[in-house]
Amino acid sequence: MIKVENVVRNYHAGETVVKALRGVSLEIGKGEFLSIAGPSGSGKTTLLNLIGCIDQMDGGEISIKDEKISSMNKKEKTNFRRNNLGFIFQTYNLIPVLTAYENVSFVLSLLNLGEKEIQDRTMAILKEVGLEGMEHRRPSRLSGGQQQRVAIARALVKNPEIVLADEPTANLDSDTGKEILELMKEMNRKHKTTFIFSTHDKMVMEYASRLVMLHDGQIQSDERR
Numbered sequence: 350m351i352k353v354e355n356v357v358r359n360y361h362a363g364e365t366v367v368k369a370l371r372g373v374s375l376e377i378g379k380g381e382f383l384s385i386a387g388p389s390g391s392g393k394t395t396l397l398n399l400i401g402c403i404d405q406m407d408g409g410e411i412s413i414k415d416e417k418i419s420s421m422n423k424k425e426k427t428n429f430r431r432n433n434l435g436f437i438f439q440t441y442n443l444i445p446v447l448t449a450y451e452n453v454s455f456v457l458s459l460l461n462l463g464e465k466e467i468q469d470r471t472m473a474i475l476k477e478v479g480l481e482g483m484e485h486r487r488p489s490r491l492s493g494g495q496q497q498r499v500a501i502a503r504a505l506v507k508n509p510e511i512v513l514a515d516e517p518t519a520n521l522d523s524d525t526g527k528e529i530l531e532l533m534k535e536m537n538r539k540h541k542t543t544f545i546f547s548t549h550d551k552m553v554m555e556y557a558s559r560l561v562m563l564h565d566g567q568i569q570s571d572e573r574r
C-alpha cells in the first residue's frame with residue numbers, strides 16, 4: 350500500500366548539508382504494525398513526515414495507494430492527508446481550550462457530516478479508547494496517557510487507512526506507554542488500520558510486528574516478527 354523508493358532528503362543549514370535520508374526504500378502493506386527505530390538523528394521523523402505528505406523529498410518517490418506523492422500539489426496533498434492519514438504526536442498536540450469530545454469531533458466537522466453522525470462517531474471512538482465519562486474534560490484535566498488516548502481517538506475517528514505516530518510514548522512513563530501501545534495494537538487488529546510509529550525505545554520496538562532500523566539515514570535492518 351505504501352511504496353518508498355530510493356528516497357533522499359537533505360537539509361541545508363547555512364553552508365552545511367545534512368543528509369537526513371540517503372536512499373531509503375521500503376514497502377509497507379495494509380494492516381502492518383510497523384516500527385521505525387534507530388538512534389536520535391537517524392532520520393525517523395524525516396521519513397514519517399515524508400510518508401505523511403508534510404515535507405518534500407529531494408529524490409526518489411513515495412506512492413501511497415498507487416498515488417505518487419511527488420506529483421501532488423499542495424492542495425492535493427492536504428486532501429490526500431485528510432482522507433487517508435491520521436497523525437499521533439509525541440506531545441499529543443491537542444487544542445487546550447477544547448474538551449476531549451471537541452478535540453475529536455472537530456476533525457469530523459471538517460467533513461460534510463450531519464450533527465448526529467458526528468456525535469455518534471465521536472462518542473463511540475472515545476469509548477473505544479477508554480475515555481467514557483471524560484468527554485467533557487479539557488486536556489489540562491487529563492493525564493498524559495489520557496491525552497494520548499484523545500489523540501488516538503482523533504487520529505482514528507475518520508477511519509483512516511494509515512496512522513503515523515512519531516514517538517507516541519516518549520513523554521509517558523513505561524506502564525502508561527505500554528497501555529498506549531496495547532491500545533494502538535488493539536485498534537490495528539480491530540480496524541485493520543496500518544500503524545507506522547517511530548521510537549528509539551527498546552520496549553516500544555518489542556510491540557512491533559515489523560521493525561525497520563534506520564542508521565545515518567539508511568535502512569540498517571528490516572525484520573518481521
Ligand SMILES: Nc1ncnc2c1ncn2[C@@H]1O[C@H](COP(=O)(O)OP(=O)(O)OP(=O)(O)O)[C@@H](O)[C@H]1O
Nearest residue numbers: 360361362367369388389390391392393394395396
Ligand atoms: N529542519 C532541519 N534542518 C536541519 N537539519 C535537520 C532538520 N530536521 C532534521 N534535521 C537533521 O536531519 C537528521 C535526521 O533528523 P530526524 O529528526 O529525522 O531524526 P530522528 O531519528 O527522528 O531523531 P530524534 O529521535 O532525535 O527525533 C538529523 O541529523 C537532524 O539534525
